[in-house]
Amino acid sequence: MSELDQALGALARRRLGGEGAGEVTRLSAGATQEIWRFMLDKDSARTPLILRRAPGGTRVSESAVGLETEARLIVAAGGAGVPVPAVLCVLEPDDGLGHGFIMGFVEGETLGGRIARGEALASARPGLARQCGEILARIHTLDPGDFPTLRRATPAELVSQYQAAYRATAWPRPVFELAFRWLADHCPPPPAKPRLVHGDFRNGNLIIGPDGVRAVLDWEIAHVADPMEDLGWICVNSWRFGVADKPVGGFGLREDLWAGYEAAGGGPVDRDRARFWEVFGSMRWGVMCSGMAAAFRGVDPSVERAVIARRTSETEVDLMRLLAA
Secondary structure, three states, rough: HHHHHHHHHHHHHOOOOOEEEEEEEEEOOOOOOOOEEEEEEHHHHHHEEEEEEHHHHHHOOOOOHHHHHHHHHHHHHHHOOOOOOOOOOOOOHHHOOOOEEEEEEOOEEEEHHHHHHHHOOOOHHHHHHHHHHHHHHHHOOOOOHOOOOOOOOEEHHHHHHHHHHHOOOOOOOOHHHHHHHHHHHOOOOOOOOOEEEEEOOOOOOOOOOOOEEEEEOOOOOEEEEEEHHHHOOOOOHHHOOOOOOEEEEOOOOOOHHHHHHHHOOOOOHHHHHHHHHHHHHHHHHHHHHHHHHHHHHHHOOHHHHHHHHHHHHHHHHHHHHHOOO
């Protein structure tokens, strides 16, 4: 039995009221954090749970909000009516597991291609875009004041951040240069009322079932900014998984997303700002992909890094189409 198995078993007995933990399995999901599934033995039943923790328990990302804050965000979102997994406990030093939290297991599909194209979810797809708009409206009701450590950023600051990251790759890309010029020319002023935004709300970070969205995942880059940023990000072509004519996650239309957002009290959608954030989102993902090449050549020569680095060219095609529209 590994140290992690032993620590989970002890936590199950001490903090979850169980008799132990078994079937501990590392899941492939989670690009930046570890995701472990295990069974909690309690009252003669076995209940699946999820451990989300920092790599190795200790390697905390400087760009993420921190797993303790992420757990608080999930709890607050659930209180606002956002579908999320239940957070059962946040890890403490005495648990011997490092930074992370335990949450409930939610059954459903997370693979973007299956959500966009799979037959099993065909009946759910027509309503997903509107439902996503409704959920984003609820997320944007969360009080930023409850999370003072979250980063605050204006549109211009975010453009500058990713432009600096692009320059750091030291690899000139004419399409990126053109896109940054467009973003500078069309950059909107700071929003009148910045909101708490999810930051990575998209197909691939949602658990979907035949009844629709069951949970919103990966809150690690939440920040306080323009709420239209979330509405643009979910429309980036990379998250359509081959269904290009359905701009919202490969399963719906922008008009349905916007209608759901407005109907749920999110306020009027500024179409021009949403378009800016869609272009920015394509640029952002492109810069993130191009940065993977340096990681592949250096600290992480994995197949995953190499494959993601190659996707930079896809974002260049997407940007050319967006700027020509």
